[in-house]
């Protein structure tokens with residue numbers, strides 16, 4: 193059954209910060225191996241927030257004691273790199289993109305001819321093992337009231353800067369847009385949502401454990417993540433643990449930097 197995503201250029205994989213859990217990282221290791229999983233992820237700096245040391249909301253960031261990492265917290269995230277189809281914009285590093293030979297306009301979508309999804313093919317290269325947030329978007333699960341909801345999504349201000357940052361080619365979304373109009377499809381999606389919630393909580397418990405130990409050094413984070421995975425599945429044991437970079441810039445500052453670079457190269 194077709195989905196509105198087939199008529200899109202994967203705007204969500206370009207627009208948002210892509211924070212993942214320890215378990216999503218382990219899924220990536222399964223999908224592409226340790227080296228590529230490490231290359232495709234990073235720790236994005238965010239302001240220090242003590243709430244993350246005590247509560248269980250959101251996806252918790254890590255604290256590191258390395259001299260150059262003190263004073264911030266770090267979210268385990270998918271890396272973003274520059275799009276080749278939309279220069280000066282960012283996309284998830286695992287997103288493959290191609291220009292369509294001919295525009296393919298979905299007549300059921302209003303103004304689809306103005307949406308980049310009509311001219312762009314985009315594909316997740318780790319689709320079977322993609323992070324759970326990618327499986328569930330744009331549906332959210334509220335464990336307090338045990339309910340899931342399709343959230344109407346608005347373009348972020350970034351979309352005004354570049355078409356690449358437009359999201360779904362329809363503002364008023366319905367379950368049928370995502371082929372979720374059968375009981376079986378809905379049940380599968382609800383299972384993903386509940387699994388997502390459980391994994392977020394398990395991630396948060398693990399990060400609380402990391403953050404409350406001495407010597408929280410980046411050199412020790414991969415063995416720590418693997419030990420969390422090994423307690424569940426007894427797998428990944430590399431000889432020499434690699435180090436995840438802390439390089440990916442924030443989207444807004446990166447877009448500005450890329451724009452500046454492009455302007456400079458024209459001078």
Ligand code: SF4
Pocket residue numbers: 202204205210270284285286287288315316317318319322323326
């Ligand atoms: S992992 Fe796949 S689905 Fe998730 S943001 Fe990247 S390209 Fe998109």
Ligand code: SF4
Pocket residue numbers: 196197198200201202203204205329330358359360361
């Ligand atoms: S932005 Fe919306 S339509 Fe496009 S790929 Fe993401 S969820 Fe699907």
